[in-house]
Every structure is written in C-alpha cells, then in structure tokens.
Amino acid sequence: MQQPATQSQDQSLDEFWMPFTANRQFKSRPRMLESAEGMFYTDVEGRQIIDGTSGLWCCNAGHGRKEIAEAVSKQIVKMDFAPTFQMGHPLPFQLAERLVEIAPKGLDRVFFTNSGSESVDTALKIALAYQRARGEGTRTRLIGRELGYHGVGFGGISVGGMVNNRKAFGVQLPGVDHLPHTLDLERNAFTRGLPKHGAELADHLEKLVTLHGAENIAAVIVEPMSGSAGVILPPVGYLKRLREITAKHGILLIFDEVITGYGRVGAPFASQRWEVTPDIMTTAKGLTNGAIPMGAVFVSEQIQQAFMHGPKGLIEFFHGYTYSGHPVAAAAALATLDIYARDGLLTRAQELEIYWQEGLHSLKGMHHVIDIRNTGLVGAVHLASREGEPGARGYEVFEACYWDGLMVRCTGDIIAMSPPLIVEKSHIDRMINILGDVIRRTP
Incomplete structure (x- = not known):
C-alpha cells in the first residue's frame, strides 16, 4: 500500500467548512486531488487514482473533455x-x-x-x-x-x-x-x-x-x-x-x-x-x-x-x-x-453491464460481504457492520481504496461505485482487484 499524501505546511485547511464530510477526520489525513483526465484523478503528491464514482455521480464522459x-x-x-x-x-x-x-x-x-x-x-x-x-x-x-x-x-x-x-x-x-x-x-x-x-x-x-x-x-x-x-x-x-x-x-x-x-x-x-x-x-x-x-x-x-x-x-x-x-x-x-x-455513451452501460456485474459478484464469499447489487454501470458491495460501530468498516475500506489508487463512495457500510461511462474492461478489472484486496485485509 502506498503511503498517504502529506499536506503542505503552508496550506491552511481551517477556513473551508466541507460539505457532507467529517471535517476533523478529513483534515487529520486529507485526500487532496489536483488534476483529472479520462478515468483518473491525480492527487497533490502525483498519485493516480482511478475514478470509480464518476466524481460524484456526474462525470459520465470522464474527465478533462476538451x-x-x-x-x-x-x-x-x-x-x-x-x-x-x-x-x-x-x-x-x-x-x-x-x-x-x-x-x-x-x-x-x-x-x-x-x-x-x-x-x-x-x-x-x-x-x-x-x-x-x-x-x-x-x-x-x-x-x-x-x-x-x-x-x-x-x-x-x-x-x-x-x-x-x-x-x-x-x-x-x-x-x-x-x-x-x-x-x-x-x-x-x-x-x-x-x-x-x-x-x-x-x-x-x-x-x-x-x-x-x-x-x-x-x-x-x-x-x-x-x-x-x-x-x-x-x-x-x-x-x-x-x-x-x-x-x-x-x-x-x-x-x-x-x-x-x-x-x-x-x-x-x-x-x-x-x-x-x-x-x-x-x-x-x-x-x-x-x-x-x-x-x-x-x-x-x-x-x-x-x-x-x-x-x-x-x-x-x-x-x-x-x-x-x-x-x-x-x-x-x-x-x-x-x-x-x-x-454512444447514453447506452454504453448496457453493453458493459454483464462484465461489470461479473466483476462485482466475484467478490461474493469474501469475509464481511453480505450483499452485492448492480444495474447498468452502478454497483454496491454491502459489508456487515461491526457491533457498536456502524459505518466504521465501510469508511476504512473507502479510505484504504483511495490510498491504493481507487475512488469509491461509502454510505455507512455500503461501498458504491459508478464509473464514468467511458470505462474499459481493463479499468473494471483494476477497480475490482483493488477493492477485493482492501476488503480482504480489512478486519
């Protein structure tokens, strides 16, 4: 696993009140993106992160479209x-x-x-x-x-x-x-x-x-x-x-x-x-x-x-x-x-749906995985919650995926993915491999 990026000492994080974010948690170990092109973000330390979420469900045609x-x-x-x-x-x-x-x-x-x-x-x-x-x-x-x-x-x-x-x-x-x-x-x-x-x-x-x-x-x-x-x-x-x-x-x-x-x-x-x-x-x-x-x-x-x-x-x-x-x-x-x-992006999700589906469902049987859901180019891996700590396992998977080069979303203990519609099979393989590796090592 790559080491997390370090925040520049001269960059204050105090003034921006971030939306839908645990601000104190984020600012103790920030995940800072700097540029984007195609299927990938690049963070402030030069790390490439494959976009498994189309930004925030919005960059359907990928990034950096001239x-x-x-x-x-x-x-x-x-x-x-x-x-x-x-x-x-x-x-x-x-x-x-x-x-x-x-x-x-x-x-x-x-x-x-x-x-x-x-x-x-x-x-x-x-x-x-x-x-x-x-x-x-x-x-x-x-x-x-x-x-x-x-x-x-x-x-x-x-x-x-x-x-x-x-x-x-x-x-x-x-x-x-x-x-x-x-x-x-x-x-x-x-x-x-x-x-x-x-x-x-x-x-x-x-x-x-x-x-x-x-x-x-x-x-x-x-x-x-x-x-x-x-x-x-x-x-x-x-x-x-x-x-x-x-x-x-x-x-x-x-x-x-x-x-x-x-x-x-x-x-x-x-x-x-x-x-x-x-x-x-x-x-x-x-x-x-x-x-x-x-x-x-x-x-x-x-x-x-x-x-x-x-x-x-x-x-x-x-x-x-x-x-x-x-x-x-x-x-x-x-x-x-x-x-x-x-x-042809408005119908491309149907063309890749089965390949995407097979990749997601290959994670069935892993420890903590209690459900997998998919349609089109969207999917979720539902993890069992830890007793007394709902959402903790999901957040740990989300954060570890980022440092390993994959952006996902977490809602409690549900990991959601919705990649740009330009995604190729090789990208899907990469996303599933990273997510699977992270789930395996997450207690």
Missing part, C-alpha cells in the same frame, strides 16, 4: 451571463430542444436549475402549483420514500428518507408521508440486476391514499434507483405498479433521476430502461458532465399548459433562479450532449 472546456471558454468570452427573467438568449432554448429529443416521450418541457437539490424543490413546487391550477387545491400532501435522497433543500429533505439529512434542523414541510424502502437482504441478497421480490411494496401507496384521501395528495417522488442510500434497486414491476396507482388517483409521479439520468443505467434515463414514464423528472449531475453546475426538470406539455391562463402579461409560475439557463452552463451541456451522442 470539447466542453473549449465550449465554456468560447461562451464565457462571448457572453458570460444573461438573465432569463423577462429576457432570453438562444442557448437554453437550443438545449431544451436537444434534451427533449432524448427524454422519455411526453416529457417535452424543460425548466432549468443549478443542481439536483434545486431540481427537486422545483419539481415539488410545480406539482403543488399544478394541482391548484387545475382546481384541486386540496392536493397539498407529498409522499416520498424511506432511504430516499432528494437533495438538501427543505423540500428535498422533507420528502427524503435519510434521517440524518433532516434531524438536526427540526423544521420540514408539513403534510409529508413516506413509502417503505425496497432493500430486502433476506429475499434479494446477491441479485444480479433488478431484484425479483418486493413489487408489492408499491401497494403501500394505496394504504396512504386510504389514510389521507387521494384528493389531498399532490405527488409521489421516488428515485428509480436510490443511489445515495447505497444503490437500492427497484424490484421487477415495482415502478410500473407505482405508475398505475398514481394514475388511478390523479397523483403526479415524480422520478428523481439526478443520479440515474444521462446514461447511468444503460439508457438516457432510467424511466426508459425500465419503461415507466413519470409526470415530472428531475435531472442534474451528468447534464454538463460535472463541468458547470446545472439541472433540468422535465414536465409534460399538459402540465405546463395548466399554468397558461389569465392575462398574457401575468407571470404564470413565480419561481426561478438567477442562473436558470445560464449561458456558460448551457454551452457546457450542449457540448456534453454532443459527446454522449458521438460516443
């Missing part, structure tokens, strides 16, 4: 910023048209944001305002799912089901309920692809309809695949059952595809791979390959048209962001879509 850098550079010189409040510029209109071309059929209107969190809060606002616009203003209740992650806005943490993301803040949206999660180690451990058991969990929505009344429920929001909670996959038939129930009761179905969007599971969007079209879809991350912050919310024309009433001079939807449709972000996104199209 086409994106050139598009950003050209645009920032031409026009660095333009407002989209009562003004316009061509790029977001071009981008929206391009996005609709790859979106699920029927989702043909796009509202731009700056992140996944903003996309979720936007989607929730659209859902609530839509129900009111069509004369069903009693529909104010929102339903999320246990272990769901929907960003860090107050809307997102309210419908989300990861308790640590909200318990410190005390306040959340009223009128929110949750479906049960679909993680079932007893019946589905070591499933290859989507698990066979658990579609009936969608029927819990009928119980919530009985409890609250359909006339009071605006929307249900779920991730097609829960990423941040540790790659929790939808059982076969589960998403279709949710679609059937929501449609029956006039409840909007929102898919949070911030992680699954732009090729992660083998189609442009998970809704296409699993043949279920929601009413609203949130995206971000892979939209610009992580180069510039940007998100996009897709809705149907029918939903948008519900707002288009009253005087033409009336603002139909009192919502937006200073940087909605930012010209530099839009330029980055257009260049990213060009790469995805030219290199």
Whole structure:
C-alpha cells in the first residue's frame, strides 16, 4: 500500500467548512486531488487514482473533455451571463430542444436549475402549483420514500428518507408521508440486476391514499434507483405498479433521476430502461458532465399548459433562479450532449453491464460481504457492520481504496461505485482487484 499524501505546511485547511464530510477526520489525513483526465484523478503528491464514482455521480464522459472546456471558454468570452427573467438568449432554448429529443416521450418541457437539490424543490413546487391550477387545491400532501435522497433543500429533505439529512434542523414541510424502502437482504441478497421480490411494496401507496384521501395528495417522488442510500434497486414491476396507482388517483409521479439520468443505467434515463414514464423528472449531475453546475426538470406539455391562463402579461409560475439557463452552463451541456451522442455513451452501460456485474459478484464469499447489487454501470458491495460501530468498516475500506489508487463512495457500510461511462474492461478489472484486496485485509 502506498503511503498517504502529506499536506503542505503552508496550506491552511481551517477556513473551508466541507460539505457532507467529517471535517476533523478529513483534515487529520486529507485526500487532496489536483488534476483529472479520462478515468483518473491525480492527487497533490502525483498519485493516480482511478475514478470509480464518476466524481460524484456526474462525470459520465470522464474527465478533462476538451470539447466542453473549449465550449465554456468560447461562451464565457462571448457572453458570460444573461438573465432569463423577462429576457432570453438562444442557448437554453437550443438545449431544451436537444434534451427533449432524448427524454422519455411526453416529457417535452424543460425548466432549468443549478443542481439536483434545486431540481427537486422545483419539481415539488410545480406539482403543488399544478394541482391548484387545475382546481384541486386540496392536493397539498407529498409522499416520498424511506432511504430516499432528494437533495438538501427543505423540500428535498422533507420528502427524503435519510434521517440524518433532516434531524438536526427540526423544521420540514408539513403534510409529508413516506413509502417503505425496497432493500430486502433476506429475499434479494446477491441479485444480479433488478431484484425479483418486493413489487408489492408499491401497494403501500394505496394504504396512504386510504389514510389521507387521494384528493389531498399532490405527488409521489421516488428515485428509480436510490443511489445515495447505497444503490437500492427497484424490484421487477415495482415502478410500473407505482405508475398505475398514481394514475388511478390523479397523483403526479415524480422520478428523481439526478443520479440515474444521462446514461447511468444503460439508457438516457432510467424511466426508459425500465419503461415507466413519470409526470415530472428531475435531472442534474451528468447534464454538463460535472463541468458547470446545472439541472433540468422535465414536465409534460399538459402540465405546463395548466399554468397558461389569465392575462398574457401575468407571470404564470413565480419561481426561478438567477442562473436558470445560464449561458456558460448551457454551452457546457450542449457540448456534453454532443459527446454522449458521438460516443454512444447514453447506452454504453448496457453493453458493459454483464462484465461489470461479473466483476462485482466475484467478490461474493469474501469475509464481511453480505450483499452485492448492480444495474447498468452502478454497483454496491454491502459489508456487515461491526457491533457498536456502524459505518466504521465501510469508511476504512473507502479510505484504504483511495490510498491504493481507487475512488469509491461509502454510505455507512455500503461501498458504491459508478464509473464514468467511458470505462474499459481493463479499468473494471483494476477497480475490482483493488477493492477485493482492501476488503480482504480489512478486519
């Protein structure tokens, strides 16, 4: 194992309050990245680290893409910023048209944001305002799912089901309920692809309809695949059952595809791979390959048209962001879509899915490994927790992988991987070998 990098003595680490990080732990042994190209990061000591996580689920086309850098550079010189409040510029209109071309059929209107969190809060606002616009203003209740992650806005943490993301803040949206999660180690451990058991969990929505009344429920929001909670996959038939129930009761179905969007599971969007079209879809991350912050919310024309009433001079939807449709972000996104199209990256995960699956499942039988889950180019190795130390083993594996040259994610004792879609079989072999070696020597 290589020795960890040492932090330069003249670099203070005190001022930056790092997000979603154990700051004191990190700063006692920092992991500092300096550059990136293709499948690899290079740290401040020159160590190469293969990217097993696409940055943070976002660099789907790999790192250092010159086409994106050139598009950003050209645009920032031409026009660095333009407002989209009562003004316009061509790029977001071009981008929206391009996005609709790859979106699920029927989702043909796009509202731009700056992140996944903003996309979720936007989607929730659209859902609530839509129900009111069509004369069903009693529909104010929102339903999320246990272990769901929907960003860090107050809307997102309210419908989300990861308790640590909200318990410190005390306040959340009223009128929110949750479906049960679909993680079932007893019946589905070591499933290859989507698990066979658990579609009936969608029927819990009928119980919530009985409890609250359909006339009071605006929307249900779920991730097609829960990423941040540790790659929790939808059982076969589960998403279709949710679609059937929501449609029956006039409840909007929102898919949070911030992680699954732009090729992660083998189609442009998970809704296409699993043949279920929601009413609203949130995206971000892979939209610009992580180069510039940007998100996009897709809705149907029918939903948008519900707002288009009253005087033409009336603002139909009192919502937006200073940087909605930012010209530099839009330029980055257009260049990213060009790469995805030219290199066939939006479907490449299906081509490599079986090889990726076999590599991950080769770790079955190792000490502490209690489950392995995979779909497309995403996977998780679930480790047994130490008694009285939940998350400790997962963190040790995560950290040791880094020093051995592999970046992974850990959620408690779950190790998650989602490599860039440019990954080759040799890269997969390297990632599995490093992870396997680390797990073997981790007590």
